Amino acid sequence: MASSSPSSAVIQMPPSPNTNGQPTAPATPKDEGDVPTTVPAAAMATDKVMSSAANLAQLLPTGTVLAYQALSPSFTNHGKCFSSNQWLTAALVIVLTISCVLFSFTDSVLGRDQKLYYAIATPRGFNVFNFSDEEEKLQWTPAEFRRLRIRPLDFVRAVFTALVFLTVAFSDVALQNCFFPSAGRNTEELLKNLPLGIAFLSSFVFMIFPTKRKGFGYSDTTPRQKLT
Secondary structure (H helix, E strand, O other), rough: OOOOOOOOOOOOOOOOOOOOOOOOOOOOOOOOOOOOOOHHHHHHHHHHHHHHHHHHHHHOOOOHHHHHHHHHHHHHHOOOOOOHHHHHHHHHHHHHHHHHHHOOEEEEOOOOOEEEEEEEOOOOOEEEEEOOOOOHOOOOHHHHHHHOOOOHHHHHHHHHHHHHHOOOOOOOOHHHHHHHHOHHHHHHHHHHHHHHHHHHHHHHHHHHHHHEEEEEEOOOOOOOOOOO
């Protein structure tokens, strides 16, 4: 007696409306250890503040920025401040702000002998630090000393340089936690967006009122003045 094989039944599945009848790969179940790839809003805000602060730092003397970055973590105790930490941090910010103002009045000039002379501008003239002898000083004329004296533009740049440094300092999260441990939403928004506004305003002022001074510690590409 011949045995007959059972007939197989084929079930036709309707095509998915999103695949136009094409076969699709089965969905892979999500692992329990998968981490969402979305970036938290707080992290994005911190990145924006740090990026703005980095752009602002290019307008400051390098020494002041490096000194703040080196001493701030210890002085602020990484944001867990006691009264002593607050006093130390305030003193650090004040001293470095004054340094930024003083550096705004410094200059370096290329002499006729191709030697680089460093000086600070005063209302009456130009005080050079590194004259090796009286003979070098005689190569400068009184008119050249007067030409390099302090101008009103130097005060404008000094004010904005100090403002830029204070903005960079208060963009530091550790300093914010030290002086504003219970900051509200309005204060957080101000500290987050202040560097953006100051960066735009300062860059606009420095672009409209350029200077030929090449002060101490500045890493920009401004050409140095030469004695003719």
